[in-house]
Amino acid sequence: MPQPRIRHIAICVFSHQGKILVNAFPDAVKQQTLFRPLGGGIEFGEHSADAIVREIREELDLPIHDVRLLGTLESLFTYLGKPGHEFVQVYDAQFSDLRVYDQCGLEGHESNGDRIQAQWRDSESLRRDGVLVPEGLHEMLRSLSLLE
Template identity: 30%
Template sequence: MAAAETSVREIHVAVAVIIRDGRVLIARRPDHVHQGGLLEFPGGKVEPGETVQAALVREIAEETGLSVPEASLEPVIGIRHDYGDKRVFLDVWETRAATGEPEGLEGQPVEWLSADHLRDEEFPAANRPIIRALRLPGQLAITGAATNVDEAITRLQAGLQTARPPLVVLRATELSGPAYLALAARAMPVCDSAGTALLVHGGTDVFNGTPGARGLHLPWREAARLSGRPVPADAWLGVSCHDAEELRHAAAIGADYATLGPVLPTASHPGAPALGWHAFARLVAGATLPVFALGGLSREDLVEARLQGAQGIAGISFWWPRG
């Protein structure tokens, strides 16, 4: 029995995302170790009685010679992964305050790379969600209600001018299929000129019918029908989720992120039960992809969302102009 328990014991690994001048510090694993030859983020096992922050300060100093103030560390994502021969919990934290010049003190090459140059196949499998988390913003903007295409475009232009969100999900459930495609076609150049990536909302037919779309956000009813990733690897894929099973399915079909909620009561769905932060944090802790908190949130909730394990917040009210 003891041997069986040991074989499935989870290893707590502290992972550091060290950012400087918009680039991330990356090392290459020695050939003789587990997953040898692949790229990795600095870090290592959390020792008994050690906090994850203390482990990161220690590991960063031992591996790279950099000094990191413990207070500068902020949570990014937590990932549980089963490699078959070992199970790990990657506890990922970010700092932008490392001082010194990095060296591979354990004989490993180190280099600074932009997040856009991090490739899934060059990292251990468990690192894919970390790469997604680094590329995704902290706020996912979702368009609000509009009675027609012209009104939606007018509000979109106003929202983009004031908020400048990096990603926008074009949600317009009140429009018919043809009207939505017409809206998406008009919204594309508007978003492009603002430097915003447009994600369409609906099924794969909507994505295929919108040339130039930067991604697809699936309502749960659409995601539930799928058994694999329906868009190319260079397009964003998101899923609207409400519980642990839906989060697992989103990860299984290769989603890059999920939204989860409602976290707090919302005006759009009065009386609908809200998760609350405690339940939200518990669900996110078991997820294997970045998760945006959704429902009843404002920009002021971003810090709390991050503390509870979220990628950030998603929603309408924090950016969409009122009618």
């Protein structure tokens, strides 16, 4: 069994008109839907902002610009019954293709081949339909007036 480790990840909310872009995934153990912005692991020698640009290109095949750091969260969590620990660099950015904002959602793929079905969600729909993760993200975005 591998030794538990702290992951360093970067995520991007892509705030637009009171909504953020998130991927939904179930936690069958907790019987709830979790919503997390797109992003992923920061590679050794890579700046976290560069990781966001790379991850979005890999996952959605879309260019982005105006990448800006919103803050950092430390996340201690349990997912599918297993403990996790992450340091999360939270970013906002803009899609270069403005037509993306008119779509209800975006399809893509994780590096392991899993399908991504990203959705634009506002604060109310996030609370009603599941939980926004990592913990503290909703409060951070509210304090920056990016979500209600």
